[in-house]
Amino acid sequence: MPNKKKTKIVATLGPATSKREVLKGMMEAGVDVFRINFSHADYEDVKKRVKMIRELSEELQVYTAILADLQGPKLRVGVMSGEVIVAPGDEIVFRTGKPFEGTAEEVYMNYNDFPRDVNPGERILLDDGKLMFEVVETNRKNAVRAKVIQGGPLKSKKGVNLPNTNISLPALTEKDIKDAIFAISQEVDWIALSFVRHSQDLIDLQQIIEKHSKYKIPIIAKIEKPEAVKNIDKIVAYCDGLMVARGDLGVEVPAQEVPLIQKKLVLRAKKARIPVIIATQMMETMITSMVPTRAEVNDVANSVMDGADAVMLSGETSVGNYPIQVIERMTSILKSVESSDLINVPQEPPHVRTKRYITKAVCYHAASMANEIKAKAISTLTNSGYTAFQISAWRPSAHILVFTSNLRILSQLNLLWGVKAFYYDRFVSTDETIEDVNRIACQKGFLDVGDMLISLAAMPIKDKGMVNTLRVTEIETCNL
Template sequence: MKEGVILQKGEEVCFVHEDIIGDEHRIHMTYEHFHEDTSVGETILLDDGRIHLLVEEIVGTTVKTRVLQGGALKSNKGVNLPNTKISLPALTEKDKLDVLFALEQKLDWIALSFVREAKDLLDLKAFIAKHSDDYQVPVMSKIEKPEALENIDEIVAVSDAIMVARGDLGIEIDMENVPLMQKELVDKAKMAKKPVVIATQMLESMLESLTPSRAEVNDIANSVLDGADAVMLSGETAVGKYPVETVNKMSQIILKVEEDHRINVPHFVPKLGTDRFVTDMVCHNAANMVNQANVKATMAVTVSGYTAFQLSSRRPHCHILIFTANKRIVTKLNLLWGVRAFYYNAENNTDETVEEINQIALQKGYVKKGDYVLNLNAMPLFQEGITNTLRLTTI
């Protein structure tokens, strides 16, 4: 695409699957089945919905459109077909190459875009399992298609985390529906004890300005109050003028809002007879004890990281310090609300381990002398798959 192309309202624009440099009348479309997935009378949205086109005719592989709402267009911008169930699979051939690269680099998380059904996640997980070692990289589902909303319970069940990708979601559905849908998605993720990330246009004005809008501050605050594990910046730090200042401002807003007691976190007593009942019940009671005993830190030793997920999902009002000999999960766990993870591989007995990690917490400034802390461990120590010991101690 030539730089500086302006699509004018009323002009004809054609999508072609040819190797050309696009201009204001012809746009190169990389997706070879685009002409099959569109239909006459359908609206096509470009660049996060900033440009609107109406399909008037399809001739061979060429899709002829009329500009309804114009604007500047650059190369490699997104295309949305809000009224169409496209045939392009969620896991494309390019995605597979990217996954192989991610596995080679030992990345912590893999997020799948345009998830429509649980099978999309299962296909990705099967591909990861086929091409990786014993460690299974966790998968995050980006919720940005109407079909995903129809299948959300099944998607949440097979996802390791959820991202509310409001940019494309706000294009695919009416934007006035996005705020309530965001709250519903956060609730479903928290009920399933899965981390949830809110993304897109959190501090959009800081692309150009040092001061965010009041609406953006409220948006971040509401995401925190809804119970999100994380909020994500994109363009603000990728191409914005003030990336460091933007991160600092977002952190400042989050920390202030988290002082409030009204953060929405659903609490459910673990069901007797479930696979992880013992660990779930220990974590449930640990979270309850935090406020009752004015606990300053909850510390756990884990192999798989499951205990960290359970503790974080219950939002105890204290530091959550996780110690593990599994190097692959140390940075992965930092996505979770309130969690700080540390590599720890000392071969001590339980009493020695508790004493040592308590001293680490003291040295790092998370607690001070006289503070109450909770220690969660497995008996015997480092037994994988169970946390069965809860201990209240004093630093």
């Protein structure tokens, strides 16, 4: 029986992962999804990486997913002239318009509507909150005067956060629209949208995908603004997954509030039956060290215990010295905790509300029954991937084996907790199909003689309709 982890690992691409053998080593060590960060992406380089990942997936017979992460409205200051240090009590002018080299007296801001959006008394945070300013006055045109509250070195091109300001900039900037169209042309599996605040942000991205893609590309909403936490119910209704982006979130809201927000968001995602990724600083020390800290090991383990589908690495794999070792270390942490009885995922049955109630109910009972009869696997045939999302969210102790003839969803499903997807295009009688599926599950090492298997199917199979049938089988032979 293979000891396969169920929690997925998302790894960010970067200079440290430009070589084919490094990517291969990472995939063998346990990467399930590669993330392209469009804040730093070069299109030609992205094309090469995507091609390499797809070729390696075929070679290794895995379906590694590709996630395109759009930058969103990232506010930044301009280039500084030399070393600039600001001290508490100093005043500085943030100026928009034509870029210029900044000094301790004035600095360029890349966001033109900044003077119109901010108000006196609001905070301006720079460089992940290391520097803090308070708005004194704005001319509503091109200049904002601010007082330094927390000083230090003011460095070039550092990110700006405005936690108290209602920003008029849309979540999808011109750059994001261009990047999204390019990502769609590369047939990525998921698209993440940064700084989501309202459901409209997601609707806008959906429309771009519908216009430029023949297939549905699921969207992940990155939660990193206080407004997003407040509007979470509406956001969840329009996205296919959540990312708890703790970097910017920990700057926008007091850092001590982030752990409870993380727990709240994971629970909300589970209730909506969509995957949730925990991101930022998970194994930060391993950028330069071979060994993570005890606190980092705990953080990864606790994210799994909260019920995360996936944990994400950023700098650790994009610019770190040990991209393969960090995956190996993370895999060992995931395997050691994910089967714990202490993991508590809400198990309330689905409510009669939608046309898919039957499918939801069958998936819920399959997961419950699998735990009750100690089934080794739940297998399902799917064309849309819907049943995979449903079963995964119930967190059964059994492996979730998904068989599909839809090549587009094979790698998409790789983000979901506990799901293993296989290509299968023989849609014959129910008995024959179930025998086929059992044989493949045995071949891949998920089942053995005497094991219990729960099979879900849509009857009649050739119609590829909604799942409406649950069947329990004891494996009598494993004819390989």
